[in-house]
Amino acid sequence: MTLLNLEGKHHLPELFDKLRSGRHLSADDGPLFLALRIDYLTYRTLFEALGFDLIAHERGFYYFRSTDELGKEATQLAVFFFVLVEAWGDAGKDLAATVFDPAGHSVSDLPHLGRDSWRRCMAEAGADNVDDLTKVLQRMDRLGFTERVGNERFRFRPPAWRFLDLCLEVLADSERKQDAPGIGEEESAC
Amino acid sequence: MAVAPQTFFRFIADNTELVMVIYERGTVDEAELQALIARHRTEGQPASEHIRRQIEELGVVERAAHADAALELSQPVVELLSWLTRRQRLSSATILRAYLDDIGSTGRDLGDAVRRGDSSAAALALRELDGNIEKVRVLSEGNRESVVSEAQNLRSASDLSSVDRFATVRRLWERHLQPLRQLVSVHGEMEQLLDRLQGTLDDGERRFLAHGALQQGFIRTAARLSRMRRTAAEDHHAAVSEIAPLYEQLRRDSRWLLGASKALAQIRTAGTDPLTIDQRLGLTGWRTRHLMSDEKLRARFASLVGYEAIPPEPIGSSPPPPDMPLITQDSLRGALGDSVPIEDVLAFILARWPTHPLTAHLRAFGLVTGGTFGPVQVPHDTQLQHYPMERGHIEAWPIKLREVTT
Numbered sequence: 230m231t232l233l234n235l236e237g238k239h240h241l242p243e244l245f246d247k248l249r250s251g252r253h254l255s256a257d258d259g260p261l262f263l264a265l266r267i268d269y270l271t272y273r274t275l276f277e278a279l280g281f282d283l284i285a286h287e288r289g290f291y292y293f294r295s296t297d298e299l300g301k302e303a304t305q306l307a308v309f310f311f312v313l314v315e316a317w318g319d320a321g322k323d324l325a326a327t328v329f330d331p332a333g334h335s336v337s338d339l340p341h342l343g344r345d346s347w348r349r350c351m352a353e354a355g356a357d358n359v360d361d362l363t364k365v366l367q368r369m370d371r372l373g374f375t376e377r378v379g380n381e382r383f384r385f386r387p388p389a390w391r392f393l394d395l396c397l398e399v400l401a402d403s404e405r406k407q408d409a410p411g412i413g414e415e416e417s418a419c
Numbered sequence: 420m421a422v423a424p425q426t427f428f429r430f431i432a433d434n435t436e437l438v439m440v441i442y443e444r445g446t447v448d449e450a451e452l453q454a455l456i457a458r459h460r461t462e463g464q465p466a467s468e469h470i471r472r473q474i475e476e477l478g479v480v481e482r483a484a485h486a487d488a489a490l491e492l493s494q495p496v497v498e499l500l501s502w503l504t505r506r507q508r509l510s511s512a513t514i515l516r517a518y519l520d521d522i523g524s525t526g527r528d529l530g531d532a533v534r535r536g537d538s539s540a541a542a543l544a545l546r547e548l549d550g551n552i553e554k555v556r557v558l559s560e561g562n563r564e565s566v567v568s569e570a571q572n573l574r575s576a577s578d579l580s581s582v583d584r585f586a587t588v589r590r591l592w593e594r595h596l597q598p599l600r601q602l603v604s605v606h607g608e609m610e611q612l613l614d615r616l617q618g619t620l621d622d623g624e625r626r627f628l629a630h631g632a633l634q635q636g637f638i639r640t641a642a643r644l645s646r647m648r649r650t651a652a653e654d655h656h657a658a659v660s661e662i663a664p665l666y667e668q669l670r671r672d673s674r675w676l677l678g679a680s681k682a683l684a685q686i687r688t689a690g691t692d693p694l695t696i697d698q699r700l701g702l703t704g705w706r707t708r709h710l711m712s713d714e715k716l717r718a719r720f721a722s723l724v725g726y727e728a729i730p731p732e733p734i735g736s737s738p739p740p741p742d743m744p745l746i747t748q749d750s751l752r753g754a755l756g757d758s759v760p761i762e763d764v765l766a767f768i769l770a771r772w773p774t775h776p777l778t779a780h781l782r783a784f785g786l787v788t789g790g791t792f793g794p795v796q797v798p799h800d801t802q803l804q805h806y807p808m809e810r811g812h813i814e815a816w817p818i819k820l821r822e823v824t825t
Contacts, residue, residue, distance in 0.1 A: 308691065312683065318582070318680075319581075321579045324581065324671075324672040346683070350686045353687070372702065395700065396675045399679075400678035
């Protein structure tokens with residue numbers, strides 16, 4: 230068994246507390262992020278021994294990956310983001326630049342309830358009114374995906390790249406399904 | 420009928436705005452043309468009817484092929500204006516290829532003429548080559564301008580989705596830039612063709628040393644060829660530099676958009692479950708739910724200050740505890756330790772605690788066979804044994820314990 234040197238790991242309790250609550254830590258989190266960045270392998274080994282999977286994303290942030298189900302929460306966040314991507318993409322905006330616009334986005338400009346098809350998707354995820362959208366944003370804040378900029382605005386933090394990754398995953402799945410021959414086709418190929 | 424260039428250009432100069440409006444619109448009908456002439460006619464200019472007649476006579480406009488009532492600028496005028504306004508249309512690789520094939524074929528004719536020493540044929544071939552080399556250069560420049568201008572339009576287009584913009588860029592990339600890359604690449608087809616032509620021109624320059632004008636012709640064509648090769652490579656490089664970042668950005672954006680749209684479409688038809696978002700995101704949600712906060716605990720303690728507990732009612736006479744005799748681990752260890760080696764552990768346990776229930780015997784036997792007190796053995800020559808019980812019997816293989824080690 231390897232004994233880890235935990236001397237000087239002053240941020241350990243706070244790091245553990247935040248990561249286990251689902252928060253994604255990025256450069257905006259200052260010392261906590263730095264602690265992970267400097268000593269990632271030690272923390273990873275330590276948390277692994279405790280049953281937590283510390284992930285370092287290539288875009289420069291850290292989080293615990295879990296296999297537990299979180300109920301509707303993750304779905305609401307993802308659908309919220311899918312709608313934004315569709316709205317901004319349809320408007321021909323540069324997506325990465327728009328998502329991570331440092332000036333942020335106005336809550337009142339959110340498109341989610343503006344089109345029937347989006348409203349239906351949000352309802353499917355259990356968030357189909359302004360109050361629900363506000364709660365989704367609060368969850369985004371808590372998990373480190375967004376940050377409030379003043380009263381009525383928010384901006385996406387680097388961990389929101391996970392939702393863009395998710396878009397690509399869904400597309401890749403769909404392309405795989407299209408490429409895969411159907412059962413009948415397989416049989417006839419044989 | 421030929422048109423005097425002076426007359427043509429004077430008309431264009433006097434009616435530039437009118438011509439540019441038609442250029443922008445593409446086609447106009449008779450009534451629109453009359454109205455445009457009237458709107459753009461300035462004082463001192465001939466009557467509208469005169470301008471209307473001249474514009475067709477000079478070949479500035481002609482009847483559109485698709486409808487007699489429609490008029491459009493004639494192709495040479497369109498090309499001239501496109502060149503002037505740097506809005507050349509993209510030429511496909513096929514057009515360029517046709518010119519290059521011509522250059523190749525004329526180059527071969529030139530080679531024959533050089534070998535035969537036929538100065539007339541050589542002069543003729545040089546003239547053709549000059550024209551085609553210049554056309555390739557102009558087309559290449561035009562393509563560069565078009566690509567740059569298309570890229571700028573795409574960057575500023577606000578009415579096109581990322582997917583549509585990517586489709587346009589992909590078309591530019593695949594239909595115009597990729598084939599051109601093959602032509603201008605080192606060791607590519609164009610490179611080889613033009614290398615051969617360069618060699619022929621060098622031979623011709625030496626062969627016709629005594630023919631001053633013709634020798635100069637070879638030198639001029641060689642210079643044109645060098646310039647065309649240089650600018651074609653530069654144009655291609657510039658066009659690629661303009662489009663490549665846009666292509667990458669739009670490819671990435673369109674994939675994000677397609678992914679999000681596919682996810683939303685799936686949600687609309689089959690709900691959120693098939694997407695397994697929870698699994699994919701793997702968010703951790705380990706929170707201390709249902710625990711009291713510090714404030715609540717403090718309030719609770721405050722409410723308990725001064726609380727005096729009411730003593731519980733005394734428990735009346737209760738039935739005696741059930742008789743559950745156990746063989747404890749310590750007593751078993753002691754008994755085994757005193758009796759090792761033991762040939763048959765189960766027989767020993769049954770004999771040592773005869774009044775205990777079967778469950779106690781089996782638990783003790785389980786501890787021994789599980790190695791709690793040391794290694795046990797099953798003798799090779801042993802037989803299945805029957806152990807009589809109060810109601811029936813147990814069958815087991817005898818287990819031997821040599822010593823108690825733990």
